[in-house]
Amino acid sequence: MKDIDSINKIAQICFYCITIILGFLTFRNAKRGLLNPVNTEYHKKVIERLSEVSEELASEFYNDSEKDWFQINDITNAVDRINDFYLENKEEILSKKQFPFCGYPLPELSSHLRTLISRINFDPFIPIKIRDLIIELLENRLEYTESIIVEELDRYCDELAEGLHTELFEYNDGLVQTRVNKRLSELGLDESQVQEAVNDIQIEIHHYFRSFQP
Template identity: 30%
Template sequence: MTFVDIKDLVQIVFWIFASSITFLTYRNINKSLLSPVNTEYQKRVLENLSVLSNKLFSELKSGTQDYRGHSLQMQPIWKQMQSLYIEDKDSTRENGIDILDINITSEFLFSQNLADEVRYDPFIPNEIREAVTTYLDCRTKVSFDSTVSSLHDTLINIDKIIEANGEVPSSYFEEDINIFLENTYLDYMDNNGFSDEIIEEMNKNIMTQILEYIDSFNPRFNKN
């Protein structure tokens, strides 16, 4: 090997080494620049997941505004139903009540609103977003259908009372209809896969999934 060959070889090795150093330096600089962005993104993800978990938990905790046992709020529905029935009794008995004229349950609003929040939240991981929206979309539909069905059954019950007594006692619209409407609604929810027990289980499953995701960022549990 001549001196020129050795010189050329040294130059080739030098440029390879220099290129490697340049690439590694660029990668480290780029990583340093992106690190604050990644940290802020992860912070937002963890914050939004914590909010989501708290909303799911609030449905299971008695004493909270969203507790399912207190959140059906059937009273506005049957009060509105009473008004429609009294104002146009014959038409109501013949044609039923248009669901668009009736308030929907708070459970419907809770499920629908939370599903939309999660669906369009860029800081919710895809696998959790999919689990939440699939569950809540189905629950929203069943809640709507259960409201319609319970209203229909209530009208039938009113007709039976009229056939037996000639009129509907005023007390029926004060207490009985609320109990009948709520029980019928809950029966439809139960029969379509959303009993209290199932809802509690589904909420806890998603909360566990969220907890596992958050734990993956905890140095105590992350060995990598």
Template identity: 25%
Template sequence: MDLESVKNLTQIIFWCGALILAYLTYRNARKTLLSPVNTEYQKRVFDSLTSISERLFSELKIGSDEHWIKQRPMKEVLDEICREWDRDRSSILEHGLELVVWPAAKDWCIFNSLADEVRYEIFLPERLRNKIICYLEYRAESAKFAHDYAVIKYIESINENRSYDQISIDNFIDIENYYIDGMGKMNLSFEQITQRNQEILCEITKYVRSFDPTA
């Protein structure tokens, strides 16, 4: 190899090294400049996941106002039945209790509202968003079924046993148990709800652990 070739090879190596150094410098600078943006995005994602987790799992937290044991999803309907009984006792004793319309299921409204909140939360990954929405919408649908089922079964029981003297806002155990039965028919007993919630929590945890906005 002559002197000219050595000179050319040296220049090639020099410029290749310079290009590599420039690229590495650019990449490092880019990460540094974008770091605040990535950090803010990551924070927004985590805030969204935290908010949804708290709302979704509050019903399982002892001490929470939303804990399942404190809930009375059939309270408004029972109030309406009691008012109907007070208004027309003689007719009910003769012809039986009949409730043509009744208040909508509170849980149906709550879970549909939650589903809408998740649907328009732009900082959630799509796969996780869709899974949570699917679950919340099924919870809403199941709540409506259980609610209507409880009303029908409670009125049937009252009429069959002619236990009209038991109609009272304080005697809520029967109608609430019918609601629980209805949820069970939709494969959403308390144990099943707990399991479904835990599955979503695992998905959220898995996503958080793997989250790397600079990757």
């Protein structure tokens, strides 16, 4: 009789264990079933956002783009503003050999880079590794390009105050731009070098696409 009771108890224990295990497996499968669509939608959004970012970074190197490299890096407006101020105050500037700050505008590049940095830095759909690569490139460009442009425009102002570069006045924007480009090249930030850096980022994006498993 005791043997039968023992067998019944063991059978009940086995039954409860099996029931618990089946319940756990059922819960786990149900949880996976709920999470898979969420994960898939998230990665779809990541892929979509990375495609957009890749296009934004590359747009500077499209000739028909509104953000074409030569357009947003152009310093003609700044040089024209300096030239106009110089002509209006020529006698005073040359007599004092000093050029007062005239409030020249920076190229569109500055606002373009700041906008990109702000949008990308807080984007939850850009993987951290890729985001860090992009932000490093953009912040380096913003810091060095802006400072170099300001320094070269100030240098140009000082040279005008010394009576230099007045023979071919209308071409002085090319002079300043060439100086800026030379210094950017030395820092690895001219057009071809930035394009190469963007290509490297696009390769990382491509690797992410290939490694993604829905």
